Amino acid sequence: xLISVMDxxxxxxxxxxxxxxxxxDIISFPRYANLVGxxxxxxxxxxxxxxxxxxxxxGEPTYLVGGDLSARVVRSDGQYFVRKQEHLKAxxxxxxxxxxxxxxxxxxxxxxx
Numbered sequence: 001x002l003i004s005v006m007d008x009x010x011x012x013x014x015x016x017x018x019x020x021x022x023x024x025d026i027i028s029f030p031r032y033a034n035l036v037g038x039x040x041x042x043x044x045x046x047x048x049x050x051x052x053x054x055x056x057x058x059g060e061p062t063y064l065v066g067g068d069l070s071a072r073v074v075r076s077d078g079q080y081f082v083r084k085q086e087h088l089k090a091x092x093x094x095x096x097x098x099x100x101x102x103x104x105x106x107x108x109x110x111x112x113x
Contacts, residue, residue, distance in 0.1 A: 011053035022108050043101035061102045063094055
């Protein structure tokens with residue numbers, strides 16, 4: 001099932017507008033066409049409709065590698081963000097950027113009274 005903005009309720013579209021006001025871009029990841037992609041800087045996450053009026057984070061927000069979602073792995077020599085054959089060291093700066101993005105995204109997804 002392909003999700004487009006047209007498939008979202010007005011409340012869910014309002015949430016996307018709120019994300020945009022936080023500088024978070026709405027993007028698509030072709031491999032995840034049934035989810036809504038969001039990105040800020042080098043970080044991204046996938047969102048899914050939740051009921052008629054919400055969006056929830058699917059999986060964990062992550063750092064982009066080669067312009068695509070990555071997995072965080074722990075190796076004997078440290079943590080890395082990995083996508084296929086590409087990998088980036090999970091430096092304190094990258095981890096801090098991801099933590100900020102994750103917190104900002106979670107806050108922006110909270111219901112507004």
